[in-house]
Amino acid sequence: MNAHVDPFIRPAGRHQRAEGEANVSLRARPDGVIGLGRLRQQGSAKAISLLSGRTGEIVFLNTAGGLTSGDRLSYALQAAPGLSATATTQTAERAYRAPSGPAQMVVSHRVGQGARLDWLPQETILFDGASLERRTEIALEGDAACLMLEAVVMGRAAMGETLARVHLSDRRYILRDGAPVLVEPLRLETAALTAGPAVLDSARAFATLAFVAAGAEDALAPVRRVLDEPGTSGAASGWDGRLVVRLLAVDGWPLRRQILRLLAVLRPGPLPRVWQM
Known part of the structure; x- marks a missing residue:
C-alpha cells in the first residue's frame, strides 16, 4: 500500500511503532461442529475465538490501544466451506494524531463455498490530526455470503472533541471467485469537514453496511422500514x-442504535457479545 502524507504532517524523530498481525482459520470437524484450524498472533494484534456448535465468533483486538504514524495492523480470517462465522473487534479502533505519516491497516478475509461471514467491526474513531490508510478485502468462493460494516465517528462529542484536520483512505472490496462484486473507495480529507450537503452535511458519524448473498435485495423493504x-x-x-x-x-x-436495528433485520442470530448494549 502506498502511503499518502497530507501537507499538514511534519517530519518527526524516530519513535517506537506498533505492528500487529492476527490470522485465524476456522474449519468444520467431521461431526459438523466448528473448530479452530489455525491461530497466528504477532505483536499488538490478538484474536479471541468464541466457538459454539456450528457457529463461530472471532474477536480481534489491538493491544496498542490505537493507531498513529507508522503503525501497521493486520487482521485475517479464513472460513472453511459451509461454516457460519462472525468477526468483530473488541472495542472501537482509535486513529490518533499522526504527525509523521499515516497508520496502515489491512483486513483480509476469505469465505469458502456455502459459508457466510459477518464482518462487523466496531466503529473507528478519528481524532484531530488522524491519518489512516485502510484496505478491507473479503474474498467469497462460489455461493458464499457476507455482511460487511464500516462505521466512522469523527471525535467524541461527549468529550467536546472536534476535528480540524484529518486524512482517511478507506478502500473496501468484496470479490466473488476473484471478480469484484462491490468496490467502495472512500477518501476523507480536511476539506470534507465543512463541505456541506454534498459531503457530510455537518454529520459527525457515518457508516456503510453491505450484504452480499443470493437474494440479498429481498431484504430491501424490511431494511427501509427501520x-x-x-x-x-x-x-x-x-x-x-x-x-x-x-x-x-x-x-x-x-x-450505533441505527446499526443495531439494521443488524436485527439482516442477521439470523444474536449480536456479537461485545456489541451488546
Whole structure:
C-alpha cells in the first residue's frame, strides 16, 4: 500500500511503532461442529475465538490501544466451506494524531463455498490530526455470503472533541471467485469537514453496511422500514444479490442504535457479545 502524507504532517524523530498481525482459520470437524484450524498472533494484534456448535465468533483486538504514524495492523480470517462465522473487534479502533505519516491497516478475509461471514467491526474513531490508510478485502468462493460494516465517528462529542484536520483512505472490496462484486473507495480529507450537503452535511458519524448473498435485495423493504432512528439519516438500495445501506448521524451513539436495528433485520442470530448494549 502506498502511503499518502497530507501537507499538514511534519517530519518527526524516530519513535517506537506498533505492528500487529492476527490470522485465524476456522474449519468444520467431521461431526459438523466448528473448530479452530489455525491461530497466528504477532505483536499488538490478538484474536479471541468464541466457538459454539456450528457457529463461530472471532474477536480481534489491538493491544496498542490505537493507531498513529507508522503503525501497521493486520487482521485475517479464513472460513472453511459451509461454516457460519462472525468477526468483530473488541472495542472501537482509535486513529490518533499522526504527525509523521499515516497508520496502515489491512483486513483480509476469505469465505469458502456455502459459508457466510459477518464482518462487523466496531466503529473507528478519528481524532484531530488522524491519518489512516485502510484496505478491507473479503474474498467469497462460489455461493458464499457476507455482511460487511464500516462505521466512522469523527471525535467524541461527549468529550467536546472536534476535528480540524484529518486524512482517511478507506478502500473496501468484496470479490466473488476473484471478480469484484462491490468496490467502495472512500477518501476523507480536511476539506470534507465543512463541505456541506454534498459531503457530510455537518454529520459527525457515518457508516456503510453491505450484504452480499443470493437474494440479498429481498431484504430491501424490511431494511427501509427501520431507517428512522432519531439523529440519523440513511438510504438503502438493492440489486443482483447485493444490498447497500449508507448512514449519516449527528454522533456515534444514534449511529450505533441505527446499526443495531439494521443488524436485527439482516442477521439470523444474536449480536456479537461485545456489541451488546
